[in-house]
Amino acid sequence: QSALTQPASVSGSPGQSITISCTGTSSDIGGYNYVSWYQQHPGKAPQLMIYDVSHRPSGVSNRFSGSKSGNTASLTISGLRAEDEADYYCSSYTSGNTLGVFGTGTKVTVL
Amino acid sequence: EVQLVESGGGLVQPGRSLRLSCAASGFTFDDYAMNWVRQAPGKGLQWVSGISWDSGSIAYADSVKGRFTISRDNAKNSLYLQMNSLRAEDTAFYFCARDKEGGWLQFRAFDYWGQGTLVTVSS
Numbered sequence: 001q002s003a004l005t006q007p008a009s010v011s012g013s014p015g016q017s018i019t020i021s022c023t024g025t026s027s028d029i030g031g032y033n034y035v036s037w038y039q040q041h042p043g044k045a046p047q048l049m050i051y052d053v054s055h056r057p058s059g060v061s062n063r064f065s066g067s068k069s070g071n072t073a074s075l076t077i078s079g080l081r082a083e084d085e086a087d088y089y090c091s092s093y094t095s096g097n098t099l100g101v102f103g104t105g106t107k108v109t110v111l
Numbered sequence: 112e113v114q115l116v117e118s119g120g121g122l123v124q125p126g127r128s129l130r131l132s133c134a135a136s137g138f139t140f141d142d143y144a145m146n147w148v149r150q151a152p153g154k155g156l157q158w159v160s161g162i163s164w165d166s167g168s169i170a171y172a173d174s175v176k177g178r179f180t181i182s183r184d185n186a187k188n189s190l191y192l193q194m195n196s197l198r199a200e201d202t203a204f205y206f207c208a209r210d211k212e213g214g215w216l217q218f219r220a221f222d223y224w225g226q227g228t229l230v231t232v233s234s
Contacts, residue, residue, distance in 0.1 A: 003155065003157075034217065034218060034219050034220070036219075036220040036221070038156070038221075040156075044226075045206060045224035045225065045226055045227060046148075046156065046206075046221070046224055047224075048211070048220055048221060048222045051211060051219065051220035051222075052219070052220070057211075057222060089155065089156050091156075091158075091218070091220075091221075092218075093217065093218040093219070094218075097173060098158070098170070098171075098172050098173060099158065099161055099170040099216065099218045100158050100161075100218030101158065102148075102155060102156040102157060102158060103155070104155055105155040105156070
């Protein structure tokens with residue numbers, strides 16, 4: 001099972017909005033609504049930001065939103081802040097020969 | 112407060128074995144499926160294995176199938192990963208993670224993670 005495809009890096013200025021894409025197949029993103037997004041700061045454990053495509057866990061800022069179209073999921077960060085600078089990973093359940101798969105990861109830089 | 116604390120990592124020679132543990136607290140352990148996720152230094156996340164609340168459903172990534180065994184002891188609130196025939200490419204931080212949506216093995220979302228334990232496979 002190959003990793004889901006994400007852009008290696010995305011950048012934006014404070015206050016701007018950025019969108020990170022996550023492309024899979026009909027066996028994962030396209031076939032199920034079990035898409036999640038994680039934020040990881042250097043040396044830290046990942047933190048769940050979005051689950052079930054577009055739901056935010058309690059405590060996560062509403063500046064983070066998720067969506068899906070076909071085989072591609074997206075994470076949008078609005079009102080970009082310095083503390084949003086981190087690595088972001090998508091994940092999805094898959095009907096392939098493994099239970100689930102993560103994306104390749106995207107480094108977000110706040111200019 | 113939910114806490115997951117991994118232990119058991121270290122330096123091990125290729126071909127040898129290692130057993131990781133994850134001690135859980137702050138929640139009803141046997142209400143949740145649990146997973147192991149690893150991350151090679153400087154690399155991305157890779158799901159390794161998952162287990163349902165009652166150990167009735169277990170799954171592995173192809174890269175570890177036949178070499179790694181996941182298990183849990185609900186009486187001890189603990190998750191384990193027995194790693195045999197270790198290879199250099201198994202070198203990574205290993206995180207245990209709780210499945211947000213309950214006891215069935217779904218790969219739904221991982222809402223709590225430990226801080227990880229480093230496994231280094233080298234001669």
